[in-house]
Amino acid sequence: xxxxxxxxxxxxxxxxxxxxxxxxxxxxxxxxxxxxxxxxxxxxxxxxxxxxxxxxxxxxxxxxxxxxxxxxxxxxxxxxxxxxxxxxxxxxxxxxxxxxxxxxxxxxxxxxxxxxxxxxxxxxxxxxxxxxxxxxxxxxxxxxxxxxxxxxxxxxxxxxxxxxxxxxxxxxxxxxxxxxxxxxxxxxxxxxxxxxxxx
Numbered sequence: 001x002x003x004x005x006x007x008x009x010x011x012x013x014x015x016x017x018x019x020x021x022x023x024x025x026x027x028x029x030x031x032x033x034x035x036x037x038x039x040x041x042x043x044x045x046x047x048x049x050x051x052x053x054x055x056x057x058x059x060x061x062x063x064x065x066x067x068x069x070x071x072x073x074x075x076x077x078x079x080x081x082x083x084x085x086x087x088x089x090x091x092x093x094x095x096x097x098x099x100x101x102x103x104x105x106x107x108x109x110x111x112x113x114x115x116x117x118x119x120x121x122x123x124x125x126x127x128x129x130x131x132x133x134x135x136x137x138x139x140x141x142x143x144x145x146x147x148x149x150x151x152x153x154x155x156x157x158x159x160x161x162x163x164x165x166x167x168x169x170x171x172x173x174x175x176x177x178x179x180x181x182x183x184x185x186x187x188x189x190x191x192x193x194x195x196x197x198x199x
Contacts, residue, residue, distance in 0.1 A: 004032060004055045008105050011053060011077040016125035022118065029115050030105035035098050041080065042096035048085040051112045054078050057102030058166055061094050062174065070175040072140070073099070073163050080104070083133060100166065149178045150186050157198070165198055 008030060009023050018026075030053060035041070042048060044064050059080055062070040071094055074080045082092035086109070107115070116122040143152050153176045157164050164172060173183040187197055 004103060004105055005030075007055050007077070008053050012125060014077065015128040016121045018121045018125065019119060022115075022121060025115055025118070026107075029107045029111045031107070033104045033106045035102050035104070037098055037100050039098045039102075040095060041098060042082050042092050042094070044093060044095050045091050047090065048082040048092050049109055050081065050106050051086070051109060052080040052104040052106040054080050055103040055105060057104075058099040058163070059096055059102065060099050060171065061096050063094050068174050069177065070171065072136070072175075073160070073167075075163060079129065099171065144177065149176055149182065150190070152176045153183065153186055154190075154195075161198075 005027050008026065009018070012018050012023070012026070033052070041050075041052065041059065054074055054076055056076055059074045060070050061072050061074070061082075062068050074096075080096060082094060082096065085092040116126060143155055147155065153172070156172065156175060167175075169183055169187075170180045173180045176183060178186070190197060
């Protein structure tokens with residue numbers, strides 16, 4: 001798993017200059033884990049017990065129910081956990097599921113928390129990640145409040161083209177906030193107007 005830990009080091013250093021000695025500690029905390037597509041990594045109503053770094057694969061965060069609503073996606077290089085549950089130290093309100101087979105490096109919450117209480121670089125990393133999550137959440141809320149479904153669909157394709165290409169239309173519909181049938185009508189209407197769409 002040497003390559004996986006190299007990906008972990010590069011991914012963490014996107015957020016803050018984590019010293020080599022701290023990466024050695026992280027290697028002792030994060031353990032490799034492989035899961036298949038469809039594996040539930042976090043269930044709603046349960047506490048967030050792990051923090052995972054996604055080496056390869058794609059996950060989705062969604063609110064369960066008769067009409068599932070997808071909050072977002074995490075891809076290679078992202079940390080995967082129910083962040084709100086971590087902050088509140090309470091049960092998760094959402095589920096996390098592997099969309100594709102995933103290779104992860106997973107740390108138990110107590111060990112991860114101890115790691116982040118050490119060198120200040122970890123706190124800088126968490127602060128940068130929190131700021132990014134806040135900005136993404138604000139953008140998501142703005143899209144939901146100010147755009148119609150067609151606008152939200154087009155915005156998703158523009159903002160996350162690499163992710164959109166890896167999803168089914170049903171999964172995209174759950175993110176846009178419409179039924180698969182409604183998304184099909186949106187795609188047809190856009191094609192009629194000459195808009196090029198992914199298959």
